[in-house]
Amino acid sequence: MKSRKPIVIANWKLNGGFDLLCSSVASFVKKSFLAEVYICPPYLYIRDLLHFLQYSVVNIGSQNVSKYQSGAYTGETSAQMLAEAGCKLCLIGHSERRSMFRENNASCQIKLKRAFENNLMPVLCIGENLEEKNAGITKDILSRQINESFEALDIADNSFCIAYEPVWAIGTGQAATPETAQEVHAYIREQLVSLFGQDKAQQIRILYGGSVTKLNTTELLTQPDIDGLLVGGASLDAEHFMSICQQVDKFAMDSNS
């Protein structure tokens, strides 16, 4: 039985257009879930999806958020703007942001703060790359990502999630095995216990991401510390993503929260 409410997030990245938007709306508008379901489209489609899915149980999130509140920062979108638009969640520190847009643990910390200030639920993405995995330093990397992102940050009663996304599994078709992912998730929870105490750490949902498909969803969710999924490529097909959501939803039926 899952003690934490399962959650599944679609991250469209820089993909999709009106076709994907329309097929997703058609698939999800009348469905109900006990699990939490989010779609994070490109910024431009956030308002459209919010409009078309306003009476559905699907929530909308953003793939990123600015660390700035306002001012002369061309191309940025603030947490306040996202919250005002109706977003409920924002991804922070996705590995593609870290590797291609120079984000780091320090910028993640500021973004977490901005999300908390505006009642957006942040999902902090962490994970080791292939070189770090082969060097046997996965735990060091994760520990540093978690500790440096949260140090000196007052989380108060805010809720947030961690998404473990091994970089070598993203878009490669080589997902971590459920056992490997569970081992890492258990380690992440230990780190959360050290930082926030046992009670809070047990409430924090830890998602797995990296080549999730409808074929590995159930076995991943069966693991005790895998509380949800962050889905990239497989979320670009509305029916495929629906199948993932329906499998995740089965775990919500036993959830306490």
Ligand SMILES: O=C[C@H](O)COP(=O)(O)O
């Ligand atoms: O945010 C999603 C992840 O980067 C996973 O992407 P993927 O499912 O295409 O491997």
